Amino acid sequence: MSDYRSISSTISELDDYFFRTLALNTPEGLLTIDKDSQIVFANPAIEDILGYTPSELVGSSTLEIIPDRLQPIYERQLEAYIETGERNISWDGIELPAVHKDGHEIPVSISVFEHDYKGNRLFTGTFRDISRRKEREERLQAKNERLMEFASVLSHDLQNPVNIAQGYATELMADLDRDELDEIMDALTRIQELHGNMLTLTKPEGENNSFENVSLDDIASQSWRWVDTKDATLVVTDDVQPIRANETQFKSLLENLFNNAVEHGGPHTTVEVGSLESGSGFYIEDDGPGIPDDKQEVIFDHGYTTHPDGTGLGLSIVEQVASAHGWAIELGACEDGARFEFHLE
Incomplete structure (x- = not known):
């Protein structure tokens, strides 16, 4: 407990320079806006993500980095929150596209928190570029789709000869009393089970x-x-x-x-x-x-x-x-x- 009080006391004595240094040097992008959606602060790391220097962003509207199709939604939700204080979505790890300075869209993860500074109502978001993760997810999705297509084709091609073999085995069992025929039918049934299992395992998670x-x-x-x-x-x-x-x-x-x-x-x-x-x-x-x-x-x-x-x-x-x-x-x-x-x- 004494260590906690010592650390807490030390932190409370730190000046604005200390926290500004932290904000300026964090590897995550930081943007702070006011209730009118004007950008009042940006740290250097934001340039690595969006291509804008902090000086290019400060004083401009947040709409500069929001795709046109999403701007009306953003404006409505911000206005509703300012009036009611009710959040419609979680503010932690929101995944959205942002507009880079050169015009292309970048998938980002944003976590937002609200705070007050000298009587001003502010919102600060931490930005992470998740382009690589999205690319991996898209490659995996494409791979899964190819796997499902392959499984479907294989399923069709496998089922027909199994059905034919079962038909002939059934006819033989009517004329012959041989244990080997029972083994053959059991093996063909197992092939059908494995075939169904293959199709099940290639379905999206949650459908299996x-x-x-x-x-x-x-x-x-x-x-x-x-x-x-x-x-x-x-x-x-x-x-x-x-x-x-x-x-x-x-x-x-x-x-x-x-x-x-x-x-x-x-x-x-x-x-x-x-x-x-x-x-x-x-x-x-x-x-x-x-x-x-x-x-x-x-x-x-x-x-x-x-x-x-x-x-x-x-x-x-x-x-x-x-x-x-x-x-x-x-x-x-x-x-x-x-x-x-x-x-x-």
Whole structure:
């Protein structure tokens, strides 16, 4: 408490020169306007964002840096706030286009606060140029749109041969009593599930998921069946609890983890599925060679693989499914092999 009082007392004794120096040297752009929307202060950093020197902005109207199409909205909202004191939108981190001195628009993030100076009602905004972030978002959006288009085309091309194969298998099952035909039908059904899963995962976030309580024991056993496990062993501990998940996506997550464990651990690998001690999730653990420390940051990257025949998609899919469920993944500590922990809360 004594340190706080000392610091507070020191700050209260600082003069205007100190705070002006801070404002002039901050890397963020600062603009202060009065209630008539006239600019009364601008710091040097604003030139890096808008191209105007402070002297070019001070004394001019804020409308100079607002696109024509937004000026009527801005004027109405400022006038309404001056009269009523009620805010229609948050003033923290507003993302808007601003007009650069050369005429092009720049996306900026603005945080505004109101204050009084010598009886004058003022509003100061901190400006950040978010052009690079917006460019990344646009590239990601374009990439997602291409992915959705690809998934749609692949879906159409995949569904037709699967339907034909199911038709022929159904006819054969009417004449032949063979266990192999049941296996074929199950495999074709699984292909349809994976096809639906692929389409679901390429949808925008928020359109993907219908969740239900599923048995971790049952889903793990079903998923193990669809992996070329050779002589590997699956162990599901007795303490596992039901998981609220999208069943098809959850199967895909487990299948990819099981396949990854056997692929890297060999044909005699043991894979264990159990509940975390905290009760807040589950883990998948194997007794294979484990993950080197210098590779743990990149194993979920799309396309990353250390196996000569690997695609680099398995763990990327695992992370995507976990993210769609709101689960956090951690690499847990174990004596041998790899341990993936999924925290559901």
